[in-house]
Amino acid sequence: MTLSVTEVNAGFGGSTVFQNVSLAVEPGEVVTVVGPSGTGKTTLLRLLATFRRPDDGTVAWDGDDIWAMADDERLSIRRQVSMVFQEPSLFNAPVHRNVSYGLRVREPWRARVRRSLGELVGSSRPADTVMAALETVGLAESVDQNALSLSGGEAQRVAFARALAVDPAVMLLDEPTSNLDPYNTALLENAIERARDRGVGVVVATHDMHQAKRISDHMAFLHDGELVETGPPEQLFEDPTDARTARFLDGELLVGDREGSRVPQPPTADP
Numbered sequence: 565m566t567l568s569v570t571e572v573n574a575g576f577g578g579s580t581v582f583q584n585v586s587l588a589v590e591p592g593e594v595v596t597v598v599g600p601s602g603t604g605k606t607t608l609l610r611l612l613a614t615f616r617r618p619d620d621g622t623v624a625w626d627g628d629d630i631w632a633m634a635d636d637e638r639l640s641i642r643r644q645v646s647m648v649f650q651e652p653s654l655f656n657a658p659v660h661r662n663v664s665y666g667l668r669v670r671e672p673w674r675a676r677v678r679r680s681l682g683e684l685v686g687s688s689r690p691a692d693t694v695m696a697a698l699e700t701v702g703l704a705e706s707v708d709q710n711a712l713s714l715s716g717g718e719a720q721r722v723a724f725a726r727a728l729a730v731d732p733a734v735m736l737l738d739e740p741t742s743n744l745d746p747y748n749t750a751l752l753e754n755a756i757e758r759a760r761d762r763g764v765g766v767v768v769a770t771h772d773m774h775q776a777k778r779i780s781d782h783m784a785f786l787h788d789g790e791l792v793e794t795g796p797p798e799q800l801f802e803d804p805t806d807a808r809t810a811r812f813l814d815g816e817l818l819v820g821d822r823e824g825s826r827v828p829q830p831p832t833a834d835p
């Protein structure tokens with residue numbers, strides 16, 4: 565399943581965040597959206613998640629315009645897309661209850677009643693999918709721990725497991741490692757890779773260029789309302805077509821700096 569935005573515009577209250585942005589994620593690939601703070605990465609993920617409608621342009625699922633669909637059809641697509649927010653927001657319950665949350669809200673009410681009765685008589689155990697998701701993030705041993713007693717890094721990994729447990733076609737991750745130490749970052753990047761290897765399409769918004777280089781199949785550089793450049797990481801890092809990309813990767817480019825859109829060419833020798 566391909567999730568895409570084509571020539572989308574988005575803004576708030578009359579001000580434009582970005583215009584004319586096109587991006588797609590295919591099954592089994594990791595796309596990173598990089599760019600300075602405030603450039604619209606979260607807004608773009610929210611468009612892909614269909615949490616909001618674009619002001620203009622199309623959001624599509626396998627080429628079909630999601631916002632032209634009936635509400636129930638759009639809901640069934642939304643259920644195949646899971647998002648991990650910058651703050652993990654877990655609730656006061658064991659880790660397995662947090663991870664199974666999405667599964668529980670998706671199951672039919674009859675099954676939900678049967679399972680609740682099972683839990684009341686103490687016969688329930690975490691579903692295999694919950695355990696598999698926790699193993700993916702290296703937290704199988706914390707299954708019964710209260711989620712609020714986890715470290716920040718563990719909590720973010722549980723949030724990832726919760727998003728993975730519903731067997732999504734696409735995962736959208738908003739700065740998933742911005743508050744994590746290198747150990748937790750490595751575990752989460754490993755989990756992203758494993759999801760990708762299972763055929764999940766993953767979009768990651770990140771400030772971290774080193775991370776983008778490590779995990780991306782494809783990068784998209786968003787700056788000042790414009791999708792400046794897209795391509796494989798080797799292209800953006802080694803042979804960018806736009807000067808702003810090179811300056812951003814060198815840590816020199818800030819929001820509002822529109823100087824020099826082309827990479828300066830070395831002077832040619834006089835004949």
Ligand SMILES: Nc1ncnc2c1ncn2[C@@H]1O[C@H](COP(=O)(O)OP(=O)(O)OP(=O)(O)O)[C@@H](O)[C@H]1O
Nearest residue numbers: 576581599600601602603604605606607608769771
């Ligand atoms: N609900 C909102 N109402 C008004 N303006 C908003 C709203 N959400 C975002 N914005 C503005 O839209 C712009 C893009 O915000 P967005 O959060 O998408 O950027 P970002 O690249 O994800 O930033 P960061 O990297 O800091 O998380 C910012 O100028 C922000 O202030």
